[in-house]
Amino acid sequence: MSLINKILNNDKLIVVTNQVAVSGTTFLTNIIMVALCGVSVFGEFSAWQIALLLILAFQIATLSQPMQVFLGKKEGEEVNHYSASVQYLQLIFIVLLAIGFVAFNTLTGMFEREVSYAFTFFASMQLSQEHLRRYLIAKGKLRTALVSDLISSLGQLLLLSLFWIKNISPSLIELFLTIGGTTLPALIFSLLSERKVFLYRPELIKYVKEHWISARWLVPTALIQWGASNYLLAASAVIAGNAVLGVLRLAQTTMGVFNVAIQGLENYFLPYLSRLISKNIDDALQFTFRMIRKIGLLTAPILILAAIFSSQILSFINHDYVAYSSLLRWCCLLYIIILSSFPVKLFIRVLGDSRHYFIGYAISMTASVICAQWFIEQWNAVGVVMGWLLSQILINLYWTIIITKTKQLSWTLK
Numbered sequence: 001m002s003l004i005n006k007i008l009n010n011d012k013l014i015v016v017t018n019q020v021a022v023s024g025t026t027f028l029t030n031i032i033m034v035a036l037c038g039v040s041v042f043g044e045f046s047a048w049q050i051a052l053l054l055i056l057a058f059q060i061a062t063l064s065q066p067m068q069v070f071l072g073k074k075e076g077e078e079v080n081h082y083s084a085s086v087q088y089l090q091l092i093f094i095v096l097l098a099i100g101f102v103a104f105n106t107l108t109g110m111f112e113r114e115v116s117y118a119f120t121f122f123a124s125m126q127l128s129q130e131h132l133r134r135y136l137i138a139k140g141k142l143r144t145a146l147v148s149d150l151i152s153s154l155g156q157l158l159l160l161s162l163f164w165i166k167n168i169s170p171s172l173i174e175l176f177l178t179i180g181g182t183t184l185p186a187l188i189f190s191l192l193s194e195r196k197v198f199l200y201r202p203e204l205i206k207y208v209k210e211h212w213i214s215a216r217w218l219v220p221t222a223l224i225q226w227g228a229s230n231y232l233l234a235a236s237a238v239i240a241g242n243a244v245l246g247v248l249r250l251a252q253t254t255m256g257v258f259n260v261a262i263q264g265l266e267n268y269f270l271p272y273l274s275r276l277i278s279k280n281i282d283d284a285l286q287f288t289f290r291m292i293r294k295i296g297l298l299t300a301p302i303l304i305l306a307a308i309f310s311s312q313i314l315s316f317i318n319h320d321y322v323a324y325s326s327l328l329r330w331c332c333l334l335y336i337i338i339l340s341s342f343p344v345k346l347f348i349r350v351l352g353d354s355r356h357y358f359i360g361y362a363i364s365m366t367a368s369v370i371c372a373q374w375f376i377e378q379w380n381a382v383g384v385v386m387g388w389l390l391s392q393i394l395i396n397l398y399w400t401i402i403i404t405k406t407k408q409l410s411w412t413l414k
Contacts, residue, residue: 034253040242042249052126061215062093062211097127122177155186224362247324299335300340307329333389345399367387
């Protein structure tokens with residue numbers, strides 16, 4: 001009880017707990033889905049999820065990121081008018097998206113009608129929940145955001161666990177409806193907590209113009225980041241099929257605990273590094289190099305052990321997946337590089353010049369586009385991980401050059 005009170009009375013702990021809950025739920029959901037449905041259905045679900053991530057990247061760039069900045073700048077009654085406006089803008093975005101997708105599928109017949117309807121429902125729920133989480137956190141309503149995500153997360157895990165206990169293998173449509181349906185109560189809770197906002201008149205045209213000024217630069221950056229992260233996955237589904245995509249997502253899920261750690265470290269260290277660099281760039285550089293050493297020494301032994309016991313880890317999920325142990329070993333090597341170079345990414349983010357961040361991801365995506373087909377045709381799923389390795393090495397090489405130049409400039413100015 002004392003731990004719960006400690007979390008609820010500390011804003012930083014609330015945000016971290018919320019993030020761990022969301023990331024942890026994604027990790028457990030993927031593990032359960034693979035165990036219940038197999039890699040083929042899981043791969044098909046992942047293909048739809050990658051498409052949803054592209055839409056989400058656009059939503060964040062056009063609506064969420066500008067909102068997070070503007071909410072802190074609005075005062076008095078304008079806060080309420082703006083809050084009402086962003087809710088209506090989100091609703092319009094989802095309605096237009098749903099109508100457009102259903103109309104497109106009706107005309108082309110590209111997907112089964114039932115699948116398109118189920119995905120539309122699932123996507124609408126996920127996009128709305130992501131928007132409301134960011135909105136509530138930006139308004140300082142951290143406890144409301146945490147409770148909303150816990151409602152969604154616990155409901156999702158409960159239903160999927162029931163499938164597991166009863167040995168039910170859900171179809172793709174049932175997965176969409178299950179995850180979307182358990183998000184709906186969370187949305188209702190969040191909207192009820194903000195019901196007074198809807199009494200204010202929205203000023204859509206005014207705020208669309210404000211958002212566009214920011215979004216016109218954020219959109220290409222967001223799309224580049226999506227491409228750098230997901231292009232090889234999407235290419236694997238097209239070239240090698242959903243089963244290969246499912247295997248890759250399984251490997252990513254197995255390493256998911258490190259993704260949670262990365263997000264937690266980012267929340268903790270980013271503000272600290274930002275304060276350091278504003279006072280003394282040399283101190284920030286030294287802190288970055290210390291972090292590289294410490295993270296490398298801490299995580300490398302764990303990942304080496306994971307590589308050695310990869311067969312046993314996959315056997316725990318499903319004995320049929322032991323054949324993919326070599327893929328998991330490649331992923332361990334990838335994560336050694338990702339984790340040990342993570343402080344470099346943080347330093348680039350706090351430098352204040354977003355150009356280097358954008359160029360780094362542009363290099364990464366370019367490498368992915370060039371090498372994707374050859375790597376996948378030669379080595380299937382392992383080829384995708386090799387592509388990720390190449391992209392990660394190139395992006396870190398570019399960022400290291402920038403850090404080296406920053407260090408030399410700091411010494412020159414002394």
